[in-house]
Amino acid sequence: MEKHKILIADDHSMIRDGIKTLLKQNKSYEVAGEAVNGREAVEKYKALRPDLIIMDISMPELNGMEAAKEILTEDPTARIVMLSMYDDEDYISLCMEYGVKGYVVKNETGSELDYAVKTVLKGQNYFSNQVQQVIFKKYSNNVTRKKQKEPEVNLTTREVEILKLISEGLTSLQMADKLFISPRTVETHRANLMKKTGAKNSIELVKKAQATGLL
Incomplete structure (x- = not known):
């Protein structure tokens, strides 16, 4: 052996x-x-x-x-x-x-x-x-530590809808038509999404949403 x-x-x-x-x-x-x-x-x-x-x-x-x-x-x-x-x-x-x-x-x-x-x-x-x-x-x-650095982001049902449409590449006008709301309301939701996620633009918003499981 x-x-x-x-x-x-x-x-x-x-x-x-x-x-x-x-x-x-x-x-x-x-x-x-x-x-x-x-x-x-x-x-x-x-x-x-x-x-x-x-x-x-x-x-x-x-x-x-x-x-x-x-x-x-x-x-x-x-x-x-x-x-x-x-x-x-x-x-x-x-x-x-x-x-x-x-x-x-x-x-x-x-x-x-x-x-x-x-x-x-x-x-x-x-x-x-x-x-x-x-x-x-x-x-x-x-x-x-990671969770502490990345606090949970709470979105409303409408914000989630807007987020999904942004990821699909729709414009504010197209989103407004699809959701039967005004373009100004879409812009308000978009601004809230940016603020909650800390994103500076739509591309960064989608990337952060994917990384944190929001999408």
């Missing part, structure tokens, strides 16, 4: 020993090498070409994120699982941006790391429960 070669990068020997003990429970894994800093991790990846790297973030010379970025820039197919004491959203976001395939926090159970290794070796991404909560919280905060 061909074994999966795994490189362990962590500056603490006790952590490396714990990871090796966990990996030895699966006969399909082989610890191909160890690195005690980010620079060594990059060099050993190039020399060993392991199937997966388990990488700490906080390491001397070159931290885990910098090492991961360097490795993934040279080889975008590299499979890296970050094992870190940090569940900071900025760290997680950067790792995801660089192309890291997995992220587990050190205070989680060994089974989380084991499952992360299995999942990433299958070609899938794995972010532990604690990491997923951080990602979801960030997403929720972004949605909330």
Whole structure:
């Protein structure tokens, strides 16, 4: 049976020993090498070409994120699982941006790391429960901020009718004839639409209406 070669990068020997003990429970894994800093991790990846790297973030010379970025820039197919004491959203976001395939926090159970290794070796991404909560919280905060920046626009039934006709390219006179109202009334509704949406012209009005779901 061909074994999966795994490189362990962590500056603490006790952590490396714990990871090796966990990996030895699966006969399909082989610890191909160890690195005690980010620079060594990059060099050993190039020399060993392991199937997966388990990488700490906080390491001397070159931290885990910098090492991961360097490795993934040279080889975008590299499979890296970050094992870190940090569940900071900025760290997680950067790792995801660089192309890291997995992220587990050190205070989680060994089974989380084991499952992360299995999942990433299958070609899938794995972010532990604690990491997923951080990602979801960030997403929720972004949605909330977006809603605060883009207040809900409440339109009357007539304004919605006018908006749809504007999107169809009708003139004020054509809209007036179609709705059996005066052109002046159409212009009043058009002005109200501009004010409520903050649009400066009809084209911007239609674009904003489409972006916010008014159309």
